[in-house]
Structures are given as structure tokens and as C-alpha cells.
Amino acid sequence: MAPKLKITPILLCGGSGTRLWPLSRRSYPKQFSPLIGDESLFQASVRRVSGVGFAKPVVVTGSDFRFIVTQQMAEMGVDPGAVLLEPAARNTAPAVLAALIHIAATDPQATVLISPSDHVVRDVPAFHAALATATEAAADGRIVTFGIRPDRPETGYGYLELAGEVTSEAATPLQRFVEKPDRARAEAMLTQGRYLWNAGIFLARVDTLLAAFETHAADLVPPVRAAVDQATPDLGFLRLAPGPWDQAADISIDYAVMERAPALSVVPFDGGWSDLGGWETVWREMGPDASGVATSGAVHAIDCTGTLLRAEGEGQVLIGLGLENMIAIAMPDAVLVAPMDRAQDLRLAVAALKSAGAKQATEFPKDHRPWGWFESLVLGERFQVKRIHVNPGAALSLQSHHHRAEHWIVVQGTAKVTVGGEVSLVTENQSVYIPLGATHRMENPGKVPMVLIEVQTGTYLGEDDIVRYEDGYGRG
Amino acid sequence: MAPKLKITPILLCGGSGTRLWPLSRRSYPKQFSPLIGDESLFQASVRRVSGVGFAKPVVVTGSDFRFIVTQQMAEMGVDPGAVLLEPAARNTAPAVLAALIHIAATDPQATVLISPSDHVVRDVPAFHAALATATEAAADGRIVTFGIRPDRPETGYGYLELAGEVTSEAATPLQRFVEKPDRARAEAMLTQGRYLWNAGIFLARVDTLLAAFETHAADLVPPVRAAVDQATPDLGFLRLAPGPWDQAADISIDYAVMERAPALSVVPFDGGWSDLGGWETVWREMGPDASGVATSGAVHAIDCTGTLLRAEGEGQVLIGLGLENMIAIAMPDAVLVAPMDRAQDLRLAVAALKSAGAKQATEFPKDHRPWGWFESLVLGERFQVKRIHVNPGAALSLQSHHHRAEHWIVVQGTAKVTVGGEVSLVTENQSVYIPLGATHRMENPGKVPMVLIEVQTGTYLGEDDIVRYEDGYGRG
Structure with missing residues (x-):
């Protein structure tokens, strides 16, 4: 069942935890990995809020993840309404507020769904049904949160205490938020019928939420509004202004607003929710x-x-x-x-x-770039072999290196290669040599991914031996 | 202290167990791996029986391991006296007998040391001292075995029961062999003073041992003698004749000879022996x-x-x-x-x-060949990237492929490359293209290892797509 109002999703995907290391690392956190099934958690989150009844999602993420976001959405054929880039991670309250201000500028009566993108929801129709229930309360100016019926005495989640026993699927007034409990408290709450897990998902009108921010977190509004007003468009992304952003407090939306707002309702939801926190x-x-x-x-x-x-x-x-x-x-x-x-x-x-200085602490073996990704297959003393995957239509910067020469062998698709001003098409089983110091560029003019093997030889093979002359992605 | 007689070592290294998987696999068993320290167990075994007092070792191994043996000995600068290749693994008795017959042909009075090459001996001077003690008994026509004083109730080893308490380091008559015991029996033996672990190392005159085979394992002698007499020299290896070899029983030297021979002595040895059986x-x-x-x-x-x-x-x-x-x-x-x-x-x-048909069951990631080794860095649907390491002076066969073209990029050393009759020298940072169907050969004419990256493209990339025209290693 589709929700009754058109909902604008706000997807938060700027987090980068280590609790799922080695699959989740700072350079490629868990929301972008296919932890359950074939899609990443982010892609499953996008799919959950796409289709009939939903406007294009507004995504808030960090600058490092912007191309992962667009790549993963492109794979699904879903366009973002906007991708806001946080200059620095400031927890969820500033991120949500920036999205609200951005949305209100064009649609001040929008109904928004605030959702993390690193959670699992197994029963999507049940989730949509819960949203449909919630839209009525949201239309009445209430903030609706979603409560998961506990099936174990979980100590890793916050809880929602309802005014009374949960007896139906209807929106019920929230009594109060309960912090992550100890084991005994969690067991006690499990036996009572009026405690639900806090899924951190909220539905409300954008004006309701902005008013709540003005009332309960007024200090946040001026810097975040300035960061949005002074944001710079960059290749389809919206870079929030770092100066004002730095003035915004690092605080969660629960602490800043939700725990203080009086008009919260809870819709119970049994659709197999989990936060994949470990x-x-x-x-x-x-x-x-x-x-x-x-x-x-x-x-x-x-x-x-x-x-x-x-x-x-x-x-x-x-x-x-x-x-x-x-x-x-x-x-x-x-x-x-x-x-x-x-x-x-x-x-x-x-x-x-x-x-120990091990790159595995933070770096993922596949290094995602605006144009695709690469991985090092072997790093020898004076050589390195990389597999490079270039997305259709993408191009690497025009560049040169001081300390290495490169051999490129195309093994899938077709590359358009520029070396010292000469342009040629190089297809499967053809190779190109890039002498040390020569300016060069690699593009994928085709409709399918282009894969090439790069063999570098030289005395220094670090990623920082690069002089960029032209870059389609605004890199120096 | 060097032994008093010149000893001819017989090193057995044809075994291939799985108890140390994944480091030990059928294609590259544990004796060739550096399990303890920087040298392989085989290299440490060679070193232990090299130098003053030792003749060149006679190595008995399987055909699959012959180039690993020569490569690892070459790294140490030690020449084998001979490398006998077993047509099939038949346990230790036929392997030892073949070595004895080979040695007796030129030195019928030799004193031989029979040793596995997958054991650890931490205190090599103590081992040499034990050998010196043993040579006197061996000169008197006795077979000397070495007994390790137990420090735990080990159930994984066989034991040697001595006629009396072990009171000195002198050779002592052996009462009997004891099979691998259960825990209670092992604990009982540990408290008594006359049980030692059977290290499976033997010292004796070659004529003493041949006589013992004739007496206790007479059936083995004709087929093994025929396998040695009809052996074919092959690039410095001696291939035992498979026809007669197949007639030899699959039996250990302990069962076939040692447990029946009356004149065994034991020299106790406390030099930190272990069989690395798991x-x-x-x-x-x-x-x-x-x-x-x-x-x-x-x-x-x-x-x-x-x-x-x-x-x-x-x-x-x-x-x-x-x-x-x-x-x-x-x-x-x-x-x-x-x-x-x-x-x-x-x-x-x-x-x-x-x-499950997983190659990891038996195949090592590095594939050792007569000329060096290679490993697959990535195997895609229609391409494969390999690192190929060619030993100084070595050459791959002159070959062609029906289904793939190859790009070679030299990243270390210098290659001599033949493509369709044209010969060229290719050095670091240079590349060569081998079209599909072209005859080609790769050699390392230099004094240091040559490393190249091979990028294959084609519809079928199996190792069996190879037509060999000329091969320095006798392969078809």
C-alpha cells in the first residue's frame, strides 16, 4: 500500500563506524556494502523509499562518499533529488536540519521521512503500511517515530516508552525516550507491552520539524541555514559551506530535538528491522x-x-x-x-x-573514485599492478607522473586514451605505453564499464606522484 | 664436533600431507615451506647434513617436487649428489632402498644417514655430536636409530623401548619399537626412563642396511634394484623406472626392516627435535x-x-x-x-x-615450475593477470596458445623473448605482445631473477591451452 501523501525521503549516509571492520572501513563504510543480499544497505534504503508515493530522495553524506552514492544510485537507475555534502561529520541533527532547510526552500509543506541508510528492513510492504498509518498523524502536525516490537532484551538500542500498552498498529502518543538499558532493565521492558525499540526513523511535515528545531535547538539553526544558503554546487552535489557548518554543534537529532518535542507519536512496526550495529x-x-x-x-x-x-x-x-x-x-x-x-x-x-600504520585500519582494498574504482593487485619494490574500472562516460584527469611510467592493457570495453596530445581508441587486448613525464588521460567513451590493467614501473609509486592538468571532478 | 666417518645423507622429501593445510598442499608440501624461521624445513635438513664430515646428499623425492628441490638447494649453494625421482609414492622403504642401491654402486662401504626432511632439529651441534657417537656403532655393523627424550605424553609419535634405563649419551641396544600409544600408555612411558621417541633417523653402513633388506624385506629388493638399474637420467635427475617400481610394496622402512632387524642401537638425543606433524x-x-x-x-x-x-x-x-x-x-x-x-x-x-572442486584443496597459489614460479593475480571472465618469476639462466618452453593473446611487461631483470622467430632483449619497463597463435618463448639470460607481468586476454585461459614445440625440461 502506497502512503497517502507524497513523501520526500531524507537519507543519512555520512557515518563511518568500525564495528563491522574489516568490511566497513573509514574509506568505505558499512552502508555501502552488500552485507545482507546483493544490494548495499544504502541501495536497499533507497529502494525502500522509491516509487509511487515518494519524491526523489535528498541524500546527506560526506565528501569522501559522494561518488559512491552517485555510483550506487546510478546502478539502480534512481536519481537523487539532491546530494548535500557535509564539510565535516557533525552527527545527525545538523545533517537533518540542512536537508529540511533545503527541502523547505522549494516545498515548505513537504512531508519528509528521515531515515538512516545502514539499517535492514526485511518486510518493505509492512514498512510502507506503517508509513501510510503515520502520514495521518504527520498531516496533523505531529512528529511520528517508528517503534520496533522487541523480541529479545537488547542492550544496544534505545527504547520508546508509550503512554499505554501497544494494542494496535495505530499511531500512539510517545511517553518518553529511554536510553540504552542495562541487561536487567532490558529484560523488564521486554515483558511489559509498552516499550519499543527506537528505529531512528521519523516522519513529519517539514514545517513541523523546522519549528521543533527553532524551539528546541535554536542555536543550530543560524549556522546550518548559513551553510545551506552559502552552499556551492559542484558537479551535481551541493557542498555545504564549511565556515558556518563548523559553528554547528555535533549532536544527534534525538538529543537536540526529539527528546524535547512534546508532540511525538509512535507507529509500531514489525517489519524485521535491524541496525546491523555489529x-x-x-x-x-x-x-x-x-x-x-x-x-x-x-x-x-x-x-x-x-x-x-x-x-x-x-x-x-x-x-x-x-x-x-x-x-x-x-x-x-x-x-x-x-x-x-x-x-x-x-x-x-x-x-x-x-x-602499526597499517592501511587496512581505514582503507578499503577497492579505492572508489569519481570515475570508478581501482585496486592494487601487487605492489613490488619498483613496480605495481592495478586493476582499474572506469564507469561508462567517465574520464580520469589529464595528468602526469614524475617517477613512474605506465603500461595500460585494456581487458574489457574500450578506452579513449590521450598521451602527449595524441588521442586513440584502445580496445580489448590492446595496450598503450605512458612514458615517465608524459601527460595522459584515460576515458571510457562507451556504454559498458571499461577495465584495464595498469603496470607501473618506477622508483616511487605513491598516489601522490600526480600532476593534474584538467579534471572533470574539480580535483587539483 | 664433526662425525668421525664421512657420512652420505639420504634425504627423503617425497611426502605430501594435509595436516598443515593451507600452508602445506599436495602441490607444495610442508617440507618446502619456511614454517619455522626463514629457511624451509627441507633447506634446514640439507644444512644439517652439509659441511665437514658429510658427502653430498642423495635426495629422494617425487617428480612434482624435483624443481623445488633443485631450486631450494641452489639458493643454499649446495649440490645434491643425486636426486632420485620416485615414479609414485611407495612410502619410505622403497625410497630408502633405491638410495642405498644407488650409493652402494659407487661406494659399497659408505656410512649413510637416513633422514626425513620435514622435521625440526633446534640444536644442530647436539645432533652432530649424536651422529659422532653413532658412527662407532655403525662402523661395527649396527643400525643406529636416534631416540628423543620425551617431555610430554605425546600420542602422535612411535616410541623406542631400550633394554635398560637411559643413563648416558652412548649407543644402547634397542629392545623393541612401540606403536603410537594411547594417552594412558604415553603417560606411563613418560615416567619410566627407558622410552624415547622414534625420530625416524637412522645411521648405518650401506652394506649393513642392504643385508637387512635382503633378510627382512627380500621381496622389495628385485623390483627396487630393477627400478634403479633401469633408471633414466633426465636433466640431472635420476628417474627410477616405473614398471619395476610399481611392483614394490608400499611400506615404511620401520615395518619392512627396522622392527625386524636384531642389531639396532639407540643414541639418545636431546637437541630439540620435532616432526611438525600438525x-x-x-x-x-x-x-x-x-x-x-x-x-x-x-x-x-x-x-x-x-x-x-x-x-x-x-x-x-x-x-x-x-x-x-x-x-x-x-x-x-x-x-x-x-x-x-x-x-x-x-x-x-x-x-x-x-x-566442492576447490583448487585450494591441493594447489598452492604459487605454481612452481622448472624455470621458476608464477601466480595468478586476478582471473576475470575473459582475462587473467599473472606474476611470472623466471630463475637466472632458465627458459620457458617454445609454445603457442589457441585461445589467448598475451602482453608481457618486464618489471625486474631482463628477458630474452622470442616471438614468431624474432628474438629480442626486453628489460624493465618494456613490453611485448604475443598475438593469439604466435609461437613464443621467454628466457632469463641474466644473473638475477626476471619478473614479468603477463596479461592474458581470450575466451579460454586454462593452463592446458598450450602447444609446446621445444622444452628444455622434457615436457611434451
């Missing part, structure tokens, strides 16, 4: 078998129970033998092994890697 | 820290106890978080995670991989 949750959402084993990729689980095994690398197998309540995540450049109940301590692992 | 033994031999943690490679062990962690891949990190009594072995193409006490069940893992 590997244990991923394991649960993957649907473990009768032995409690969940696997992904080329995995063999032998005599295992209560265990999560994922092999993420191409051509990589993972064997779990006799494991009980363990997680093992294998990637080509990093492997994690821990008991399930230590999954929440992953920050220790990431901190250890950072201290 | 990951638990490797963990112990690596020297775990105070928490019982042993690591190798780019590993971070956080809050771990009694755990073995190895990261074998270039550029691969392994994180163990909160592990107790676990093993985790990370390689680029395969990862193993298991509790330490399940390490002996690795055959289950290898069997699962075999059933």
Missing part, C-alpha cells in the same frame, strides 16, 4: 541455519555452531572447523577472527592496526 | 610468548591465549581478538580457523574443499 547482528539477520551457522561467500563450516563465516575475496576460501560462537571475516587484505561476544570490541583491533 | 606442534616449536601466543607475519593478537596466528600473504593482516586455544592461518587464497584441539581433523577441511 557482526552479531549481521549474523542474526543473515538467517543462521539450525546449527546457528551463517555464511557468505566460499565458506566451508565443518562441525560449527553459532558462528558467522564470511569470505569476501574473489577466489578466497574460508574454512571454519569445530568453531563455537565465533566470527571469522576473510578479505584479501585483512582477516578477523574473534568470539561472537567480543565483536563489540573491534575498535581495539582497528586501534592496533592504526598504531 | 599446527599444534608448529605452535609449540615457534616459541609461544608468556600468554601462549605464537605469531608469524602481519598479525595482531589482542587478548589472546594459547593461540597460533599466521598471516602468510603479502599485504595481508590477521587480527585475532579474544581467542583462546585457537589456530588461524591466513593465506591470500585460503583461510583456516579452528580450535587447537581440532587441528588433527584438517583432513575434513581438505575433503570438503575437494568435494
Whole structure:
């Protein structure tokens, strides 16, 4: 059932946690990974709020992730209404407020849905039904939040306390927010009928929300409004102005507004929601078998129970033998092994890697760029081999290097190659040589991805040996 | 102290177990891997029996491993006296007998040392001292075996029962061999003073041993003698004749001869011997820290106890978080995670991989060839990228392919390249194109290894798409 009003989704996807390392890293956080199924969490979130009844989504993200956002939306054939780029991560309140101000400028009566994009919702029709229920309360000027009926004494979520027992699917007034509880409190709330998990999803009219910000978080409004007013368009993105943005407090929308607003309603929702806040949750959402084993990729689980095994690398197998309540995540450049109940301590692992200067702490093996992505296949003492994937229609900058020469061999699609002013088309099984110092550019003029193998030789092979002469993506 | 007689070592290195998978695989078994320290177990075994007092070793191995043997010995600057190739693995008795017959043909009075090459001996001077002690008994026509004083109730080894308490380092008559015991029996033997582990190392005169074979394993002698007499020299190897070899029983030297021979002596030996029969033994031999943690490679062990962690891949990190009594072995193409006490069940893992048709069951990522090695860096749908390492002076066969073209980029050293009859020298940062169907050959005419990156494109990229016209290594 489609919602009764047209809803403008605000998708927040600027976060970058480490609780799902090594799959989630600062350079490529979990919302962009296909943790459950074939789509990324972000793509599933976009799909959930696309179609009949929805306006184009407004996406708020960090500058580092802007091309991942457009690439993943392009794969789905969905256009963003706008992509706002946060100059720095300031938690959810400034991000939401910027989107509200942006939307209100053209549609002051819009009904907006504020949603994180790193959560799982298994039952999308049930979610749409809950939205339909919520639109009535939203039209009446209420802020509606969505409450998930708990099925376990979860200590990792905040709770919503309702005024009375949840007896129907109708919007019910919210009594108060409850912070993440301890185990005993969580067990007590589970047995009572008026506590729901706080999914962090809100539906309301944009004017209702702006008024709530003015009332409860007035200090946030001037800097964020200035950041939006002074925003600069950049290749279809809207870069919020960093000067005023830096004046905005780093605060969540729950603390800044929702916990203080009087007119909140809750719509109960049983559609299989999860926030994938750690590997244990991923394991649960993957649907473990009768032995409690969940696997992904080329995995063999032998005599295992209560265990999560994922092999993420191409051509990589993972064997779990006799494991009980363990997680093992294998990637080509990093492997994690821990008991399930230590999954929440992953920050220790990431901190250890950072201290050791290991790039795996923050960098994903695939490096996403405006034009596609690349990965290093092997890094030798004086050579490096990369696989480079260029999106249809995309072009790398016109550039040169001081310390390396490059050989390019096209293995899929067709490249348009410029070397020292000469332009040629290079197709599968053809190669080009780029001498040290020569200006060069690689483009994909075709309709399918172009893949080439780059073999670099030289004394210094760092990404910073690059002189850019022209760049379609505004990079220096 | 050097032994008093010149000893001719017989090194057995044809075995291929799976108990150290994924580091040990059929195509590259454990004796050739640097499990402890920088040298492989085979290299350490060669070093242990090289120098003053030793003749050149006679190596017995399988045909698949012949170039690994010569490559690893060349790295050490040690020449083999001979490398005998078993047409098929027939356990240790036929292998030893073939070596004895080969040695007796030129030196019928030789004193030989029969040794596996997948064991660790930490104290080499102590081993040499034990050999010196043993040579006297060997000169008197006795077969001397070496007994390791047990320091734990090991159930994985066979034992030697001495006629009396071990009181000195002198050769002592052997009472009998004891099969691998159960735990209770092993504990009982540990408390008594006259049981030693059977290291499977023997010293004796070649005529003593041949006489023992004639007496106790007479059926073995005619086929093995025929296999040696009809052996064909091949590039410095001696290929035992397969016809007669197939008639030889598949039996160990212990069963065939040693357990029946009356004149055995035992020299006790405390030099830190271990057979590295499984990951638990490797963990112990690596020297775990105070928490019982042993690591190798780019590993971070956080809050771990009694755990073995190895990261074998270039550029691969392994994180163990909160592990107790676990093993985790990370390689680029395969990862193993298991509790330490399940390490002996690795055959289950290898069997699962075999059933799934996974090449990791038996194939090592680096494929060793007569001329060096290669590894696949990425295998796409219609392309493959390989790193190829060619030893100084080595040459690949003159060949062509029906289904693929190749680009070669030299990244280290200099290649001599033949394409369709044209010969050229190609050096670092130069490339060559091999059209589909063209005959071609790659050689390393230099004094240092030559490394090149090969980019294949085509519809079929299997190793069997090869037509060989000329091959320096006798391959069809």
C-alpha cells in the first residue's frame, strides 16, 4: 500500500563506524556494502523509499562518499533529488536540519521521512503500511517515530516508552525516550507491552520539524541555514559551506530535538528491522541455519555452531572447523577472527592496526573514485599492478607522473586514451605505453564499464606522484 | 664436533600431507615451506647434513617436487649428489632402498644417514655430536636409530623401548619399537626412563642396511634394484623406472626392516627435535610468548591465549581478538580457523574443499615450475593477470596458445623473448605482445631473477591451452 501523501525521503549516509571492520572501513563504510543480499544497505534504503508515493530522495553524506552514492544510485537507475555534502561529520541533527532547510526552500509543506541508510528492513510492504498509518498523524502536525516490537532484551538500542500498552498498529502518543538499558532493565521492558525499540526513523511535515528545531535547538539553526544558503554546487552535489557548518554543534537529532518535542507519536512496526550495529547482528539477520551457522561467500563450516563465516575475496576460501560462537571475516587484505561476544570490541583491533600504520585500519582494498574504482593487485619494490574500472562516460584527469611510467592493457570495453596530445581508441587486448613525464588521460567513451590493467614501473609509486592538468571532478 | 666417518645423507622429501593445510598442499608440501624461521624445513635438513664430515646428499623425492628441490638447494649453494625421482609414492622403504642401491654402486662401504626432511632439529651441534657417537656403532655393523627424550605424553609419535634405563649419551641396544600409544600408555612411558621417541633417523653402513633388506624385506629388493638399474637420467635427475617400481610394496622402512632387524642401537638425543606433524606442534616449536601466543607475519593478537596466528600473504593482516586455544592461518587464497584441539581433523577441511572442486584443496597459489614460479593475480571472465618469476639462466618452453593473446611487461631483470622467430632483449619497463597463435618463448639470460607481468586476454585461459614445440625440461 502506497502512503497517502507524497513523501520526500531524507537519507543519512555520512557515518563511518568500525564495528563491522574489516568490511566497513573509514574509506568505505558499512552502508555501502552488500552485507545482507546483493544490494548495499544504502541501495536497499533507497529502494525502500522509491516509487509511487515518494519524491526523489535528498541524500546527506560526506565528501569522501559522494561518488559512491552517485555510483550506487546510478546502478539502480534512481536519481537523487539532491546530494548535500557535509564539510565535516557533525552527527545527525545538523545533517537533518540542512536537508529540511533545503527541502523547505522549494516545498515548505513537504512531508519528509528521515531515515538512516545502514539499517535492514526485511518486510518493505509492512514498512510502507506503517508509513501510510503515520502520514495521518504527520498531516496533523505531529512528529511520528517508528517503534520496533522487541523480541529479545537488547542492550544496544534505545527504547520508546508509550503512554499505554501497544494494542494496535495505530499511531500512539510517545511517553518518553529511554536510553540504552542495562541487561536487567532490558529484560523488564521486554515483558511489559509498552516499550519499543527506537528505529531512528521519523516522519513529519517539514514545517513541523523546522519549528521543533527553532524551539528546541535554536542555536543550530543560524549556522546550518548559513551553510545551506552559502552552499556551492559542484558537479551535481551541493557542498555545504564549511565556515558556518563548523559553528554547528555535533549532536544527534534525538538529543537536540526529539527528546524535547512534546508532540511525538509512535507507529509500531514489525517489519524485521535491524541496525546491523555489529557482526552479531549481521549474523542474526543473515538467517543462521539450525546449527546457528551463517555464511557468505566460499565458506566451508565443518562441525560449527553459532558462528558467522564470511569470505569476501574473489577466489578466497574460508574454512571454519569445530568453531563455537565465533566470527571469522576473510578479505584479501585483512582477516578477523574473534568470539561472537567480543565483536563489540573491534575498535581495539582497528586501534592496533592504526598504531602499526597499517592501511587496512581505514582503507578499503577497492579505492572508489569519481570515475570508478581501482585496486592494487601487487605492489613490488619498483613496480605495481592495478586493476582499474572506469564507469561508462567517465574520464580520469589529464595528468602526469614524475617517477613512474605506465603500461595500460585494456581487458574489457574500450578506452579513449590521450598521451602527449595524441588521442586513440584502445580496445580489448590492446595496450598503450605512458612514458615517465608524459601527460595522459584515460576515458571510457562507451556504454559498458571499461577495465584495464595498469603496470607501473618506477622508483616511487605513491598516489601522490600526480600532476593534474584538467579534471572533470574539480580535483587539483 | 664433526662425525668421525664421512657420512652420505639420504634425504627423503617425497611426502605430501594435509595436516598443515593451507600452508602445506599436495602441490607444495610442508617440507618446502619456511614454517619455522626463514629457511624451509627441507633447506634446514640439507644444512644439517652439509659441511665437514658429510658427502653430498642423495635426495629422494617425487617428480612434482624435483624443481623445488633443485631450486631450494641452489639458493643454499649446495649440490645434491643425486636426486632420485620416485615414479609414485611407495612410502619410505622403497625410497630408502633405491638410495642405498644407488650409493652402494659407487661406494659399497659408505656410512649413510637416513633422514626425513620435514622435521625440526633446534640444536644442530647436539645432533652432530649424536651422529659422532653413532658412527662407532655403525662402523661395527649396527643400525643406529636416534631416540628423543620425551617431555610430554605425546600420542602422535612411535616410541623406542631400550633394554635398560637411559643413563648416558652412548649407543644402547634397542629392545623393541612401540606403536603410537594411547594417552594412558604415553603417560606411563613418560615416567619410566627407558622410552624415547622414534625420530625416524637412522645411521648405518650401506652394506649393513642392504643385508637387512635382503633378510627382512627380500621381496622389495628385485623390483627396487630393477627400478634403479633401469633408471633414466633426465636433466640431472635420476628417474627410477616405473614398471619395476610399481611392483614394490608400499611400506615404511620401520615395518619392512627396522622392527625386524636384531642389531639396532639407540643414541639418545636431546637437541630439540620435532616432526611438525600438525599446527599444534608448529605452535609449540615457534616459541609461544608468556600468554601462549605464537605469531608469524602481519598479525595482531589482542587478548589472546594459547593461540597460533599466521598471516602468510603479502599485504595481508590477521587480527585475532579474544581467542583462546585457537589456530588461524591466513593465506591470500585460503583461510583456516579452528580450535587447537581440532587441528588433527584438517583432513575434513581438505575433503570438503575437494568435494566442492576447490583448487585450494591441493594447489598452492604459487605454481612452481622448472624455470621458476608464477601466480595468478586476478582471473576475470575473459582475462587473467599473472606474476611470472623466471630463475637466472632458465627458459620457458617454445609454445603457442589457441585461445589467448598475451602482453608481457618486464618489471625486474631482463628477458630474452622470442616471438614468431624474432628474438629480442626486453628489460624493465618494456613490453611485448604475443598475438593469439604466435609461437613464443621467454628466457632469463641474466644473473638475477626476471619478473614479468603477463596479461592474458581470450575466451579460454586454462593452463592446458598450450602447444609446446621445444622444452628444455622434457615436457611434451
